Amino acid sequence: MERRRLLFIAAIISVLVGVAAFVGSARVPPLQIIASMLSTTLAVATPLTLGALCGVWCERAGVVNIGIEGTMLTSAFFGWTAATALATFTAAPAGLCLLGGVGAAVVSAMLVGLLLSVLAVTFRVDQIIAGVVVDLFAVGVTGFLNRQMMFEHGGLFGGVAPQSAGVMPHVRIPLLADLPVVGPIFDQQPIAFAGLLLVALTHFVLFFTRFGLRVRAAGEHPRAAATVGIDVRAVRHRSVLIGSAIAGLGGAYFTLESVPSFEPLMTNGRGFIALAAMIFGNWTPLGALGAALLFGSAQALQINLQFFREAIPESLSFLQQSSIVGLLPYVLTMVVLTGVVGRTTAPAADGNPDDGRG
Amino acid sequence: MTTPTPALACTGLTKRYGALVANDAVDFELLPGEIHVLLGENGAGKSTLMNMLYGMSAPDAGEIRREGWTVTLGTPTDAIALGIGMVHQHFMLVPVFTVTENVMLGAEVTRAGGVLERRKVADELRALSARYGLEIDPDARVDTLSVGQQQRVEIVKALYRKARVLILDEPTAVLTPQEADALFGVMRDLRAEGVSIVFITHKLREVLAVADRITVMRGGRIVGATTPSETDEAGLATLMVGRDVSLRVEKRVAAPGPDVLVLENVCVEDHRGIEVVQDLSLRVRAGEILGIAGVQGNGQTELVEVVTGLRRAARGRLTLLGDDVTRATPGHLLDAGVAHVPEDRHRHALIMGWSIADNLVLGRHDRPPFARFGLRRFAAVAENARRLFAAFDIRGSGPEATCQSLSGGNQQKVVLARALSGTVRLLVANQPTRGVDVGAIEQLHREIVAARDAGAAVLLVSAELDEILGLADRIVVMYRGRVVSEVDAGAATRPALGLAMAGGVGAQGV
Known part of the structure; x- marks a missing residue:
């Protein structure tokens, strides 16, 4: 990632962490607040990172995916439903139920991805329309099934009280997690760690392997790829499925790692902020991670301020309105998308249905 | 064997x-x-x-x-x-x-x-x-x-x-x-x-x-x-x-009049903000064809966009018939007699799905005789089409057919016919015969020379050296956004122009 953008991200995160430390200093030691901010930032950035990686996979192959929001919402629902059903009807330990939930989330996300790629790649439907279809479809399906299962006709669980599988346990990385201040960064739940691993893996596959070269060729110049015998459609289908599986993990974060419940519309625009993170990260996995951390830190500020709302000085009373601080991720999104912090370049054939056939 | x-x-x-x-x-x-x-x-x-x-x-x-x-x-x-x-x-x-x-x-x-x-x-x-x-x-x-x-x-x-x-x-x-x-x-x-x-x-x-x-x-x-x-x-x-063709353009020696278009120290930036035309000065006189030779992508496209008002010059001054037109809009320039044959007829000249007749009035469709009180006058449009079909030998199934249905050469005739159908003081022709068959090239060249002889100044941009050598009265070569060579057509040789196009002559000296 270019220097300027990296500096911008570091600067904004430092400022937000500083604000939190300053505001809460009357009640909590600043170092403890800094530790909490850093750890929360990484945690809440997880769905953004995973969503942005989904975007990177799809758009690097030339398929614009604005259905990430819907993909994550769908997988959040099915992941939660599967985990809860396992916990209610089987004697499996909670860990296994959660693992089953993650599997269901990833599979459901891939089915949504398949819907998108069939529309966009096979039938060359306008990709914006296809993405909107996915988003609306997800809102409808999850909302409807959620209502049916929970409240109508005795629900999915046939009158049996659903058993929650809980959320993923924290995993401490030995030694690192014991460090002062930065220690909590290494004490996270599994999906957060998986996000970081997938960033590295995506970077490696995209830039160092044959498959990655072909994905990028499909997104930059599909006709050139076709003339050397590459099946652009197949490459795009695979890319969208891989990306969607990653977004499925991002969906699982909401209901299996963050909170043990599902609510309609609970992704709350995170899929779209993930798209912004992908753009600000210049369609690279590492850039996407940086941008996701930037937006994550804004959300972390909102969460941390709630802990010591009463400690906020009179002169900063506007910060007591958590809705104002809650706007921050969206405001930041708009600012970075204007391009004032360096221009980004999309893959040349991003959104272009041309696949070199006919 | x-x-x-x-x-x-x-x-x-x-x-x-x-x-x-x-x-x-x-x-x-x-x-x-x-x-x-x-x-x-x-x-x-x-x-x-x-x-x-x-x-x-x-x-x-x-x-x-x-x-x-x-x-x-x-x-x-x-x-x-x-x-x-x-x-x-x-x-x-x-x-x-x-x-x-x-x-x-x-x-x-x-x-x-x-x-x-x-x-x-x-x-x-x-x-x-x-x-x-x-x-x-x-x-x-x-x-x-x-x-x-x-x-x-x-x-x-x-x-x-x-x-x-x-x-x-x-x-x-x-x-x-x-x-x-x-x-x-x-x-x-x-x-x-x-x-x-x-x-x-x-x-x-x-x-x-x-x-x-x-x-x-x-x-x-x-x-x-x-x-x-x-x-x-x-x-x-x-x-x-399939028939005998003349490979040479028949034309008289030019009789240049006063300056029509003058560019002074013009700099142009492209969409990335990179200066693609640098400190360029040139003049085109009435009754002469100035040919701009050069390999594609050396600033010709942006130069033409500036001259036709489609792009603002970053610096420098443009004068048309003595008036400063540095900040003029395309509409203003059209009214002032600047006719434009764009480089890419599909993207910038014709609306392919519209009728030939409508394309032939595009740009003047909203004023008399083609419109009055905001309403179009179809009789005038049809009459205009009939006249231009005959004058430019446009071959197609008729004025109501779409431009899509025409061959490349006939599409280009439509573009040139429209450009030349008003009062033309300056004709800017960018790659006027690209992708056009030899028969149509002959005719397009004749029309461009005719416009010159009628007193228009012509700015011809072409990547085809033969076209420049055949048509132009004066030739400048552009390389990396600069004029690296300027010669009278009579003194121009193919090797010398080719060398200049590759940046070989004057490129370092300028």
Whole structure:
């Protein structure tokens, strides 16, 4: 990632962490607040990172995916439903139920991805329309099934009280997690760690392997790829499925790692902020991670301020309105998308249905 | 004497697109180690034929043989496997990839886990480029290379795939004369190595310079086969067009009047903010044609956009008939008598789905006589179309047909007819005959000269040196956004212009 953008991200995160430390200093030691901010930032950035990686996979192959929001919402629902059903009807330990939930989330996300790629790649439907279809479809399906299962006709669980599988346990990385201040960064739940691993893996596959070269060729110049015998459609289908599986993990974060419940519309625009993170990260996995951390830190500020709302000085009373601080991720999104912090370049054939056939 | 088995041959090859027969029972033979020119106008069916020989489209009938064996080419992969390589007219290179990545794409060398062996391939490329005298840097990003270098990458790409048959589709269209000569040298070296080459072109001069044998196509059929020793340019032109054509533009000596357009120290930035026209000054006088020569992409497009008001100059001053028009809008300039023939007629000149009659009034559609009180006057539009159809010999099914239905040459006649139908003080013609058949070129050139003789100033931009030499009264050469050479047409020579186009003369001195 270019220097300027990296500096911008570091600067904004430092400022937000500083604000939190300053505001809460009357009640909590600043170092403890800094530790909490850093750890929360990484945690809440997880769905953004995973969503942005989904975007990177799809758009690097030339398929614009604005259905990430819907993909994550769908997988959040099915992941939660599967985990809860396992916990209610089987004697499996909670860990296994959660693992089953993650599997269901990833599979459901891939089915949504398949819907998108069939529309966009096979039938060359306008990709914006296809993405909107996915988003609306997800809102409808999850909302409807959620209502049916929970409240109508005795629900999915046939009158049996659903058993929650809980959320993923924290995993401490030995030694690192014991460090002062930065220690909590290494004490996270599994999906957060998986996000970081997938960033590295995506970077490696995209830039160092044959498959990655072909994905990028499909997104930059599909006709050139076709003339050397590459099946652009197949490459795009695979890319969208891989990306969607990653977004499925991002969906699982909401209901299996963050909170043990599902609510309609609970992704709350995170899929779209993930798209912004992908753009600000210049369609690279590492850039996407940086941008996701930037937006994550804004959300972390909102969460941390709630802990010591009463400690906020009179002169900063506007910060007591958590809705104002809650706007921050969206405001930041708009600012970075204007391009004032360096221009980004999309893959040349991003959104272009041309696949070199006919 | 027995004829050797052709490296590549086809018999009865036929391809239809709807009612159009693009290739009608074509027989073609490429002998081993020969340079075989396939000559024909745009739309003659050359590219259709080659696409079938490269597996890009499937023939409706006929047979393809590689070294005597009948083959089926379903995809380019099949062709590549049979040692057939193609260099496309529009390069098939990924601009943001390195040379190595581009060459290996689709034929990657990997170690375990599909990890790319970039260094190994780069070393192979160095060996390959040394062997064939094709100088390339394997680690350079393609978008930093000149067009000539990119073409070398395309050739190396084919050779890397062990191509023994090389199809070059209009390879010289984007090259300077010197680059074209260098390409011919490479082609001869390849021939010496036993590579058989199909060279597709419509430039007659090149045919005679490089061909062993020549096959001419017209209207989807083979209409003749000959060799350079048996024919000359006029003979080839007649064969290609089907009738005698004049290759020379008839015109009187110019009688230049006062300055119409004056540019002083104009700088223009492109969409990336990079200065693509630098400190450019020139003047065009009434009754003369100023030709701007240069390889595409040296700032000509942006210069034309500034002159026609489509883009603002970053610095400098433009004067039209004494008025400062540096910040004038396209509409204002149109009213002031600036007529524009844009570079890309599909994107910037015509609304393809509209009728020819409507296209012929575009730009003046909202004023008398074509509209009154905000309502269109269809009688005037129709009358205008009737008049221009006759005056410009537009051949189509009538004014109400869409522009889509016209051939490229007739579309271009519509563009020129519209441009010249008002009061013209300055005609800006950018690549006015690109993709147009020889017959129509003749007529378009006559109309441009007629506009000059009627007192208009003409700014002609063309990548075709023949067009510049044939039409212009004065010639400037643009290279990297600057004027590197200015000569009277009478004193201009092809080698000197070619050298200037490559930045060889004055480029350092300016």
